Amino acid sequence: MGKHVIILGGGVIGLSAALECQQRGHKVTLLEITACGGQASGAAAGMLAPYSEIAEDPDDFFRLSQQSLKLYPKWQQIVKELSGSEFEYRNTGSLYAIFHDAERLPLETRMKWQQNFGVKASILERDELERIEPNLSSNISAALYCPEESHVYAPDYVKALKQACINSGVVIHEHLEHVNILEWQQNVVLQSKNGQRFYGDTLVISNGAWSTELEDTFGISIPVFPIRGQICAYKMTEPIHHLVFTSQGYLVSKENGSLVCGASEDIAGFDTSVTEKGIARLERWNKKVIPKLHEREPFHRWAGLRPATQDGFPLIGKLMPFEHIIFATGHYRNGILLSPVTANIVADQLDGLSDRLPLDNFNPLRFSITNTF
């Protein structure tokens, strides 16, 4: 029998989980204190790039990210069909560019272990780069090419997710200002600032960088904190065909003619302002990667709060022994990428299905030596 699921937070993670749970026959209510997609999710560059993002190890986070990338072609098609709207999703492939020979060995090491995990990856030399991306700096000596990496236009993707949820029957309450969890150990009862009460039998925690506010409610440690990302966009008529990564940032060309370049990683609390210093650093670096940017200035600058965690891994899974409380938060730099796999894991857990991936390292209780249950 379908459960009544309450989802706390309407970013890409809450909306994706809501859609998947509703599609599987559950009755879903989503609560959002501001506007759906109004925080990190709407600010993201939209890269689906686990191979460029994860340099070190084939760990469980890599496996989670790789599975999510593989789910994307079908997932984005479903979101488009259910929402009746289009959004940019492009499999452009990526180039992780290096400037110096000293960077070559780490790049080759990364390529080798990724190939062992079935990743299509190869190193392209200067001549080949010149041919396929003539606007890149001639100081770039080589690049790791990963043809499977892709990107979405995140603001439109999140809008489509919301519409797909509504069309599927998810009840969404926005602009609630504040939501209190009144009861959770047996029944789930929440109350918004205006006194409206919401009742369910399952609660999904997907309120991103604000999750730590729930530490007292659950009596556990939830070390999720905001890391501000400042980001900017240029008008660009010359095409940049691939996602371009370097050790200092990334560039991604969108169908609307903008070149999105990111992003800083600042500790600034919940401040989402853009600083001269933050954007100036991006600008200096962007010009090194694409010399034509010397003649341009960004036309748009913005910032968002990534939900970072103490160990860099998200919190995904049940708050055992309370099987009806499911965490899906702390996706830091990769929440757009991880949205399909997280949605599926949340729905699998709701349906009592076995885990599709090892989840122990994402256990929401892993930071709590003692809890007050």
Ligand SMILES: Cc1cc2nc3c(=O)[nH]c(=O)nc-3n(C[C@H](O)[C@H](O)[C@H](O)COP(=O)(O)OP(=O)(O)OC[C@H]3O[C@@H](n4cnc5c(N)ncnc54)[C@H](O)[C@@H]3O)c2cc1C
């Ligand atoms: C500049 C930048 C670039 C990025 N680029 C990429 C990228 O290229 N690829 C990628 O995969 N990821 C990227 N990310 C990361 C990605 O945006 C995040 O990982 C993702 O958006 C997290 O989604 P979320 O739903 O957990 O959080 P959010 O989108 O922040 O949503 C959480 C929501 O919960 C709401 N909320 C808070 N408290 C409550 C409460 N008590 N009750 C109800 N609602 C509440 C908030 O208002 C908010 O809307 C980027 C992030 C930034 C900032």
